[in-house]
Amino acid sequence: MAKVLMKGNEAIGEAAIRAGCKNYFAYPITPQSEVAEYLAKRLPEEGGVFLQGESEVAVGYMIFGAAGAGERVMTTSSSPGISLMSEALSYIAAAQCPAVFVNIMRGGPGLGGILPSQGDYFQATKGGGHGDYHLLVLAPDGVQEAVEMTMQAFTLAEKYRNPVMIMGDGLIGQMMEPVEFPDDLKTEPTNKDDWATNGMAHRKSKKRNLVKSLFLDPTALNENNLVLKAKYAQMKKEEVQYELVNADTDYQVLITSYGTMSRVCRTAIDMLKEEGIEVAMLRPKTLFPFPEKAVFDASGKESCKAVISIEMSMGQMVEDVERCVKGRKPVEFYGECGGDIPSPEKIIEIIKALL
Amino acid sequence: MQTEIKFAGFGGQGILLSAKLLAYAAMKQGSFVAWIPSYGPEMRGGTAYCTVVISDRLIGSPIIKNPTHLVAMNRPSLEKFEHDVKPGGIIFINSSLIPVTSQRTDVTQLVVPVNDIAIKAGSVRAANIVALSAFAAKSNLVDLELLKECVKNEFAAKPKIIPLNMDAFDLGVQSAQQTA
Numbered sequence: 324m325a326k327v328l329m330k331g332n333e334a335i336g337e338a339a340i341r342a343g344c345k346n347y348f349a350y351p352i353t354p355q356s357e358v359a360e361y362l363a364k365r366l367p368e369e370g371g372v373f374l375q376g377e378s379e380v381a382v383g384y385m386i387f388g389a390a391g392a393g394e395r396v397m398t399t400s401s402s403p404g405i406s407l408m409s410e411a412l413s414y415i416a417a418a419q420c421p422a423v424f425v426n427i428m429r430g431g432p433g434l435g436g437i438l439p440s441q442g443d444y445f446q447a448t449k450g451g452g453h454g455d456y457h458l459l460v461l462a463p464d465g466v467q468e469a470v471e472m473t474m475q476a477f478t479l480a481e482k483y484r485n486p487v488m489i490m491g492d493g494l495i496g497q498m499m500e501p502v503e504f505p506d507d508l509k510t511e512p513t514n515k516d517d518w519a520t521n522g523m524a525h526r527k528s529k530k531r532n533l534v535k536s537l538f539l540d541p542t543a544l545n546e547n548n549l550v551l552k553a554k555y556a557q558m559k560k561e562e563v564q565y566e567l568v569n570a571d572t573d574y575q576v577l578i579t580s581y582g583t584m585s586r587v588c589r590t591a592i593d594m595l596k597e598e599g600i601e602v603a604m605l606r607p608k609t610l611f612p613f614p615e616k617a618v619f620d621a622s623g624k625e626s627c628k629a630v631i632s633i634e635m636s637m638g639q640m641v642e643d644v645e646r647c648v649k650g651r652k653p654v655e656f657y658g659e660c661g662g663d664i665p666s667p668e669k670i671i672e673i674i675k676a677l678l
Numbered sequence: 679m680q681t682e683i684k685f686a687g688f689g690g691q692g693i694l695l696s697a698k699l700l701a702y703a704a705m706k707q708g709s710f711v712a713w714i715p716s717y718g719p720e721m722r723g724g725t726a727y728c729t730v731v732i733s734d735r736l737i738g739s740p741i742i743k744n745p746t747h748l749v750a751m752n753r754p755s756l757e758k759f760e761h762d763v764k765p766g767g768i769i770f771i772n773s774s775l776i777p778v779t780s781q782r783t784d785v786t787q788l789v790v791p792v793n794d795i796a797i798k799a800g801s802v803r804a805a806n807i808v809a810l811s812a813f814a815a816k817s818n819l820v821d822l823e824l825l826k827e828c829v830k831n832e833f834a835a836k837p838k839i840i841p842l843n844m845d846a847f848d849l850g851v852q853s854a855q856q857t858a
Contacts, residue, residue: 328701328713354717438717438718493717494714498714499712499713500711501710583740586739586740587739589738589739591739666743
């Protein structure tokens, strides 16, 4: 299919349709409302259900219901809205249902602002809701990757029977870039009969399925948590994605950065190269599972004097970076999170101070 | 080689569409493009703006503080952004609404009475198309025939207004050629 010019928000909506998502429930919030606008028009054309819930709390449980019934389902929101959905996320993870959540991040905490931010890293990767659970977290750096990751998210959610979160930000949502949609992925989940409450008439198995997150027997609860833990271990083994930029050089500094911020860093790396200064970047594409070994390996290069995590936050991913570098190189941080995205010139100034 | 164009004006002047059409034509020509709107809190009657980046390589930072060119559709936009334009760039001034020119001497100023021309073509609402084609004719960033085709496609669902916009497009190109 030919390239089209699309806003990130609209492209995410189209990608969900092409992945066979027939259910989208949401509550409007800037800067992601165009996803809802787009799907309100497109989903009924595809025989799907668009529903604006009365609140994000309600939407979270609508997602749980549809997911429990084995339907492909997605919601999109922005930071404060995701906070309201976090209770449902914990329940969905506990009950092992697949669902796709998109967070087009804006500045926080509180109502914060409406401009791009990466302040929800902790929320997405370290919990958000209560209990021992993880989301599988994908972080696109542009509209094309947002499309690919949205389509991928449904497959991953079903493979692990776990909610998947896509972490964009206001810029990725609002910006238009050329996109090419991969082939449609309208397959049915293969393992659905084992767990979904999709009606006895619809499945081959005679087993009654039960979707629940309540385990009053301590042994049963522990066992459920062990099942979840094993899934997260498998994600760490099989799903880590990252990109290395300029890493085949004798770089003096290793940047870690993701999403929109990584694009600014990429430009700074090009500009520094013209001055004869080699800097590399490791860009995690999965925030959970985090590319632990890749960060450790890349920081170990002899020429590398320091690692710096550059984020649109006050220092969140840097904690994972520190954990993975294991003290063998100094780990620095730079970040801004008011909504103004740091310029390449600013990044260059910060990098030069490390040399 | 990367070129950045900032389009700025009042909300409702159609600058987002002008910018999108330029980005579309550049994409059809095989360039990497990005279209970045401003969506921050804006005052009613203030400036709305967006930036188009056209590049022969993957676009890194889409955040542009100093664009190559500026298309200013109203006076606040000119005054707010004229100093950001890189030396050697074009500052396009809609003289129907902007009674002054820029103080900058290190840029090319293209002064076109966009609204008056659009009225001549049939409707002031086509002012954004006049600005687009006049700027495109001066900057040589995209093929004019291809751009015209993109304008036509944009209005495919409203065939009644295609002739108006085609006339506006041609008059815009002429105006840029006359002022050159």
